Amino acid sequence: MRMRPTLSWTPTEDPQPGSTDPEPVAEALSAGGVLVLSGAGISTESGIPDYRGEGGSLRRHTPMTYQEFTASARARRRYWARSHLGWRTFGRARPNAGHRAVTAFGRHGLLSGVITQNVDGLHQAAGSEDVVELHGSLDRVVCLSCGASGSRRDLARRLEEVNAGFEPVAARLNPDGDADLTDEQVGDFRVVPCAQCGGVLKPDVVFFGETVPPRRVERCRELVDGATSLLVLGSSLTVMSGLRFVRQAAQAGKPVLIVNRDPTRGDRHAVTRLTLPLGTALTDLAARLDVPVDA
Ligand SMILES: [Zn+2]
Secondary structure, X not given: OOOXXXXXXXXXXXXXXXXXXXXXXXXXXXXXXXXXXXXXXXXXXXXXXXXXXXXXXOXXXXXXXXXXXXXXXXXHHHHHHHHHHHHHHHHHOOOOHHHHHHHHXXXXXXXXEEEEOOOOOHHHHOOOOOEXXXXXXXXXXXXXXXXXXXXXXXXXXXXXXXXXXXXXOOOOEOOXXXXXXXXXXXXXXOOOOOOOOOOOEEEEEOOEOOOOOHHHHHHHHHHHHHOOEEEEEOOOXXXXXXXXXXHHHHHOOOOEEEEOOOOOOOHHHOOEEXXXXXXXXXXXXXXXXXXXXXX
């Protein structure tokens, strides 16, 4: 889901080849003022799949759009059935070495902020503070009628109550927190309304076809303005919602460093793209900079 306007990207004329030398990233970190922008790649080691990486599911899985969700009760039932199932797995996911290293860099005063495109809450679970969740969080739900915000945990409890015996085996879990189910499996899953007004509940995440709230974008722009450099962790920067901050940093002459195995849309703006696995790479960088990381 989330705003992912289609933008055709042809790899740059001068593609960033990828590097295994961590030195440029180490230098940027030791200079401080680093703004982290993280994507799905940092959570794969926590068992949360990536749409676009190896085994990525984008080709097989079409995320629901905002328009579809709001227009159709049937679509919402399908969404919530799948999401309810996926939540059980997401709820069990734990931060990995990559998240812990980011937290350690923050505590060590090397970061000016953390923006994440992920909706899994794992940076916060690792202890990072003031994380800007660009695409929202699966942890919360909002009412489309009265705007009331509630906890996903409470909603999950209500859904369990009215769907006793709903135990289908999902084919696959997707990064936005839902599982693949057939129409038959969705069956007569029951959706619950807003407890305040009876309105339609939506996860507090930005769907495909939906824009990131302007105030949140503004906050991120300010973070880029205040940063010394931008460090992209585990994102292919396929969507404009993240790529625009890379462009902003590059236009301001700030170094952009990327740690991502595969080429990204931001490579042409980057000083380097480190291709090492994130957990290992960040743990090694922390050791190199004498930054203690919680076990
Ligand atoms: Zn409501």
